[in-house]
Amino acid sequence: MKIYNNPPVKDWGKIAKRPVFETEVIEERVKPVLKKVKDYGDIALKEFTLNFDGVEIDSFEVTDSEKENAASLISDELKQSIDIARANIEKFHQSQRSHFEVIETTPGVKCWQKNIPIQKVGLYIPGGTAPLFSTVLMLAIPAVIAGCEEIILCSPPNKEGRIHPAIIYSASLVGVTRIFKVGGAQAIAALGYGTESIPKTYKIFGPGNQYVTAAKQLLSKDGIAIDLPAGPSEVLVVADKTTNIEFAAADLLSQAEHGVDSQVILLTNNMDVLYDIQSAMNKQLAVLPRKEIAEKAIANSKAIVFEDFKESVDFINEYAPEHLIISTKNFEEYSANIVNAGSVFLGYYTPESAGDYASGTNHTLPTNGYAKAFSGVNLDAFVKKVTFQQISKEGLKNIGEAIQVMAENESLHAHKNAVTLRLNDVK
Amino acid sequence: MKIYNNPPVKDWGKIAKRPVFETEVIEERVKPVLKKVKDYGDIALKEFTLNFDGVEIDSFEVTDSEKENAASLISDELKQSIDIARANIEKFHQSQRSHFEVIETTPGVKCWQKNIPIQKVGLYIPGGTAPLFSTVLMLAIPAVIAGCEEIILCSPPNKEGRIHPAIIYSASLVGVTRIFKVGGAQAIAALGYGTESIPKTYKIFGPGNQYVTAAKQLLSKDGIAIDLPAGPSEVLVVADKTTNIEFAAADLLSQAEHGVDSQVILLTNNMDVLYDIQSAMNKQLAVLPRKEIAEKAIANSKAIVFEDFKESVDFINEYAPEHLIISTKNFEEYSANIVNAGSVFLGYYTPESAGDYASGTNHTLPTNGYAKAFSGVNLDAFVKKVTFQQISKEGLKNIGEAIQVMAENESLHAHKNAVTLRLNDVK
Numbered sequence: 004m005k006i007y008n009n010p011p012v013k014d015w016g017k018i019a020k021r022p023v024f025e026t027e028v029i030e031e032r033v034k035p036v037l038k039k040v041k042d043y044g045d046i047a048l049k050e051f052t053l054n055f056d057g058v059e060i061d062s063f064e065v066t067d068s069e070k071e072n073a074a075s076l077i078s079d080e081l082k083q084s085i086d087i088a089r090a091n092i093e094k095f096h097q098s099q100r101s102h103f104e105v106i107e108t109t110p111g112v113k114c115w116q117k118n119i120p121i122q123k124v125g126l127y128i129p130g131g132t133a134p135l136f137s138t139v140l141m142l143a144i145p146a147v148i149a150g151c152e153e154i155i156l157c158s159p160p161n162k163e164g165r166i167h168p169a170i171i172y173s174a175s176l177v178g179v180t181r182i183f184k185v186g187g188a189q190a191i192a193a194l195g196y197g198t199e200s201i202p203k204t205y206k207i208f209g210p211g212n213q214y215v216t217a218a219k220q221l222l223s224k225d226g227i228a229i230d231l232p233a234g235p236s237e238v239l240v241v242a243d244k245t246t247n248i249e250f251a252a253a254d255l256l257s258q259a260e261h262g263v264d265s266q267v268i269l270l271t272n273n274m275d276v277l278y279d280i281q282s283a284m285n286k287q288l289a290v291l292p293r294k295e296i297a298e299k300a301i302a303n304s305k306a307i308v309f310e311d312f313k314e315s316v317d318f319i320n321e322y323a324p325e326h327l328i329i330s331t332k333n334f335e336e337y338s339a340n341i342v343n344a345g346s347v348f349l350g351y352y353t354p355e356s357a358g359d360y361a362s363g364t365n366h367t368l369p370t371n372g373y374a375k376a377f378s379g380v381n382l383d384a385f386v387k388k389v390t391f392q393q394i395s396k397e398g399l400k401n402i403g404e405a406i407q408v409m410a411e412n413e414s415l416h417a418h419k420n421a422v423t424l425r426l427n428d429v430k
Numbered sequence: 431m432k433i434y435n436n437p438p439v440k441d442w443g444k445i446a447k448r449p450v451f452e453t454e455v456i457e458e459r460v461k462p463v464l465k466k467v468k469d470y471g472d473i474a475l476k477e478f479t480l481n482f483d484g485v486e487i488d489s490f491e492v493t494d495s496e497k498e499n500a501a502s503l504i505s506d507e508l509k510q511s512i513d514i515a516r517a518n519i520e521k522f523h524q525s526q527r528s529h530f531e532v533i534e535t536t537p538g539v540k541c542w543q544k545n546i547p548i549q550k551v552g553l554y555i556p557g558g559t560a561p562l563f564s565t566v567l568m569l570a571i572p573a574v575i576a577g578c579e580e581i582i583l584c585s586p587p588n589k590e591g592r593i594h595p596a597i598i599y600s601a602s603l604v605g606v607t608r609i610f611k612v613g614g615a616q617a618i619a620a621l622g623y624g625t626e627s628i629p630k631t632y633k634i635f636g637p638g639n640q641y642v643t644a645a646k647q648l649l650s651k652d653g654i655a656i657d658l659p660a661g662p663s664e665v666l667v668v669a670d671k672t673t674n675i676e677f678a679a680a681d682l683l684s685q686a687e688h689g690v691d692s693q694v695i696l697l698t699n700n701m702d703v704l705y706d707i708q709s710a711m712n713k714q715l716a717v718l719p720r721k722e723i724a725e726k727a728i729a730n731s732k733a734i735v736f737e738d739f740k741e742s743v744d745f746i747n748e749y750a751p752e753h754l755i756i757s758t759k760n761f762e763e764y765s766a767n768i769v770n771a772g773s774v775f776l777g778y779y780t781p782e783s784a785g786d787y788a789s790g791t792n793h794t795l796p797t798n799g800y801a802k803a804f805s806g807v808n809l810d811a812f813v814k815k816v817t818f819q820q821i822s823k824e825g826l827k828n829i830g831e832a833i834q835v836m837a838e839n840e841s842l843h844a845h846k847n848a849v850t851l852r853l854n855d856v857k
Contacts (some may be wrong), residue, residue: 026651081839084832091535091829098533099543106525108518108790116526119769121803133841169839205803224453224647226661228803232653247855253848260844292843338818342546349820352856354848357821360836361829363535364817376548376632376655378815388805390791391765393776394784402518402788405511409787412508412596414560416719417687421680421781428674429779 004269004281004306009314018305019322021234021371022264026217033188033217040192045199051189056130058164063200065166065182070175076168085173088140088361095363096145099382111398118386120150121228123202125194126179127209130159130186134167135210137359139174141366141380142208147178149385154179155204157194159186187211191218195227206230208367208380230380234371237266238355239324241315242276245332247351252283254328254354259300260293266370267304268324270315277306316340323374326355345374396429431696431708431733436741445732446749448661448798449691453644460615460644467619472626478616483557485591490627492593492609497602503595512600515567515788522790523572526809538825545813547577548655550629552621553606554636557586557613561594562637566601568792568807569635574605576812581606582631584621586613614638618645622654633657635794635807657807661798664693665782666751668742669703672759674778679710681755681781686727687720693797694731695749697742704733743767750801753782772801823856 010018039047045063052060074082105115126142128135139156146154156179158166166184174182183201185193191211195218197203206228207219216233223229238258242251251269258267271277284301291297309315316337319327323343331337334349341347345368346358358364367380378384394402403426410418437445466474472490479487501509532542553569555562566583573581583606585593593611601609610628612620618638622645624630633655634646643660650656665685669678678696685694698704711728718724736742743764746754750770758764761776768774772795773785785791794807805811821829830853837846 080835084835087536087829087832088836091539094535095533095541098531101528104525106522106790108521109514112518112784112789114518114522114790116808122769133839135840137836137840220651223659226659226798226800228800232650234653249851250848250855253844253851257842257844257848260842287844287847291847292841297844334820341816342549343814344816346817346819349818350822352823352826352852353819353821354852356833356837356845356848357539357826357829358817358819359845360833362539362819362821363533363541364819369814371653373653373655374814374816376814379817381543381815381817383810383815387770387796387801387803388808388810389768389771389801390773390785390806390808391776392774392780392785392789392791393761394780394789395777396779399779399784402514402784405514406783406787408507408511409515409564410783412504412560413562413564414719415684415687417680417684417714417724418783418786420714420718421677421684421783424676424680425779425781428677 004301004304006277007305007307009308009310015318015321018307019372021266024213029213029217030221033214033221036188037192037218037221040189040198041196048185048189048193048198051187052160052185055187056159058160058162060160060164060184063183063185065171065184070171073168073171073175077172081169085136085140085176088137089144089177091361091363092140092144093148096148096382109398109401111395111401112392114390114392116388116390119389120386121206122151123153123155123204124151124385125204125207126154126156127190127194127207127211127215128156128158128170129211129215130161134169136169136173137366138210139170140177143174143177143179145380145382146385149382151385153202153204155194155202156182157185157190159190160184188214188218191215191222195222195225230367230384231369231377232371232373235264235266236261237325237370238328239268239270239319239322240328241331241337242269242271242280243331244273244276246276246330248279248283250351250354251280251330252287254330255280256284256287256291256297257354257356258326259297259304260291263296263299265300267300268322269306270319271308272310272315274308277308281306319344323372325368325370325374328355343375345369345379399425400429431728431731433704434732434734436735436737442745442748445734446799448693451640456640456644457648460641460648463615464619464645464648467616467625468623475612475616475620475625478614479587479612482614483586485587485589487587487591487611490610490612492598492611497598500595500598500602504599508596512563512567512603515564516571516604518788518790519567519571520575523575523809536825536828538822538828539819541817541819543815543817546816547579547813548633549578550580550582550631551578551812552631552634553581553583554617554621554634554638554642555583555585555597556638556642557588561596563596563600564787564793565637566597567604568794570601570604570606572807572809573812576809578812580629580631582621582629583609584612584617586617587611615641615645618642618649622649657794657811658796658804659798659800662691662693663688664752664797666695666697666746666749666754668756668758668764669696669698669707670758671700671703673703673757675706675710677778677781678707678757679714681757683711683714683718683724684781684783685753686724686731687718690723690726692727694727695751696733697745698735699737699742701735704735708733746771750799752795752797752801755782770802772796772806826852827856
């Protein structure tokens with residue numbers, strides 16, 4: 004860990020800086036993939052799946068019998084755990100429902116905002132050795148609660164042409180409409196443009212490697228909505244003398260094991276606490292299966308001492324961490340002052356793992372400082388708010404003059420005329 | 431107007447297609463502007479302002495005396511009209527406030543979502559012959575209600591180095607923090623990167639020409655949030671035998687006068703109504719000051735007859751218009767079935783102009799079919815929703831086992847360990 008002792012404000016920008024990735028090369032490799040899927044549909048998907056995933060796929064869609072089988076292929080223990088997580092995620096996201104109210108802004112002028120689900124959404128779940136079924140829950144549950152009509156999930160097939168049963172099980176359980184065995188940039192293209200097999204969707208969610216990220220970014224230039232700009236996962240842990248050293252070390256490591264580019268920051272007001280946590284990390288690290296990954300991430304991590312509480316809070320808000328764990332006695336004092344963070348974990352018994360899996364909050368969160376302007380995925384991410392208005396004759400009499408004057412001053416005479424004609428009619 | 435009589439579904443995609451602009455050439459011209467502002471700050475802004483706006487600016491910020499003067503330079507009539515609009519916009523956007531509630535998803539597991547204003551927002555208001563003070567109201571009022579700390583407005587100076595007093599007056603009135611005389615892509619760069627004079631902001635709002643649009647798009651690749659992807663303004667008017675022909679014609683023209691690329695669509699179930707509206711448009715057009723612009727937009731416009739109600743609704747949802755005016759007796763039947771639109775205007779006395787200026791709804795709306803996935807600007811656009819959670823010992827006992835099982839099944843052992851250590855502690 005690189006240690007900073009009471010760094011001056013002028014250095015904060017540099018300390019808070021995330022790694023910058025050269026995206027242009029990746030984009031140039033992704034563009035022809037997108038174009039080919041757009042132009043040739045399923046034929047292109049088959050070719051890319053053979054080349055990139057090393058498997059020939061005849062029919063992309065996961066069948067009903069595959070779905071039925073999935074349940075028998077995973078343990079009862081996992082099923083029960085998924086049920087607990089599902090119930091909590093449902094409860095929390097259901098609480099985010101908002102209801103519209105008709106507002107009479109002026110007598111006779113009624114305005115309201117209606118939450119309408121995005122009809123078709125695409126969810127991408129990466130492949131790899133570990134099946135990210137938790138992300139299936141995090142994306143599909145709010146989509147179902149929002150009322151999205153078509154929830155299309157894509158995930159890459161393994162060499163045997165299969166998707167991990169835990170992904171299929173979770174998706175079927177919570178109400179994903181259709182599941183397809185396609186991965187990478189070609190899956191994102193299919194969700195954005197549609198093919199013979201895969202329906203076009205209006206908004207694409209989910210994590211992925213740099214090709215997936217580039218594909219989402221390129222599609223968003225075409226007006227297809229995406230959940231969030233992507234970046235490596237991050238945690239900032241706040242610790243002091245009241246903190247349980249082992250817990251804090253475990254929290255830092257649980258971020259570090261994600262990948263070598265994981266961003267791990269320890270913030271404390273006490274140098275002894277810093278050293279103690281460092282040494283606890285080294286001990287815990289020794290027995291981790293993903294030791295090598297975590298070790299590299301830790302080598303790039305930062306430990307910062309701020310003796311001053313206000314400086315400490317200001318730095319957190321400048322850094323805007325994806326995950327913020329405040330593992331101190333005075334966590335309430337901190338949390339009241341936090342304005343930039345993705346998700347905040349308060350107190351000694353609130354590890355990030357809880358929010359990653361089962362407490363109910365979403366784990367799809369803004370990284371890379373984007374928490375300054377972006378929310379994590381929540382129920383709102385699956386709805387649009389459409390405004391409606393209805394004006395009576397009386398209402399138009401009340402605001403018609405103002406509209407005419409304003410339109411005239413903006414030199415928009417046809418705008419004015421649309422009111423003038425109506426006012427003449429109601430006189 | 432190009433007329434389509436009961437077009438089959440297979441043709442809808444083509445009819446609903448918007449003009450496609452070649453953005454690459456523009457982007458290549460904008461990139462060096464962004465880079466120069468990023469590298470050289472105010473010096474670059476001065477150079478670009480001299481080159482593009484033809485005026486030398488020493489100090490970009492609008493002074494207090496300019497603000498005080500502005501009020502005396504616009505008519506009392508306009509001030510009163512702005513007051514009426516402001517009150518309605520405030521009332522409607524204040525009603526969009528949502529309050530968080532602490533949810534106990536499982537005993538001992540408390541989760542909540544807090545609305546936190548984006549600290550620094552940038553508003554861009556284009557120059558030109560007509561001052562878009564209405565857009566100042568639409569962007570600044572919700573920013574103030576949300577509680578944004580810094581609301582920075584940029585607008586290009588005219589040849590005399592001034593911003594129109596109606597813009598300055600409106601901005602000061604509603605609480606814009608600082609106003610700067612900078613326009614074009616260089617203004618967007620300044621709001622995104624910050625310069626010596628102009629503070630960096632986290633989200634940039636507002637309309638503009640293709641250079642401004644390209645600059646916003648490019649900055650959004652760097653993770654700076656923007657309000658909406660841009661496109662030419664649009665209206666779809668629904669008319670039948672109950673519709674007032676003159677009103678419908680005026681509504682179509684009020685869209686057409688925006689620009690030659692304005693998208694204007696008339697949808698009706700009756701060919702006679704279509705012809706009547708066309709002829710009314712021709713008559714009204716003759717006396718419009720912006721006749722030439724409107725004429726060109728109308729030449730590219732479309733009139734569609736659908737005898738079938740359901741087809742009519744389905745087409746609207748496929749087109750996803752920015753503005754939808756339903757000027758028929760059965761507007762409620764329509765509006766209940768609308769899922770894709772930016773803002774919907776119901777009944778005979780609800781012209782789009784009302785929502786453009788003074789009814790209270792926002793006029794910054796998704797164009798180009800983006801209403802399928804995007805909301806217009808509303809209070810939410812100025813806040814982030816940050817999740818918090820606090821878990822007690824009891825709470826961790828309740829969900830700890832599920833977290834451990836899920837983490838293990840995703841091969842994330844450090845995630846599991848962060849829970850195991852805590853569970854051992856509370857046993």
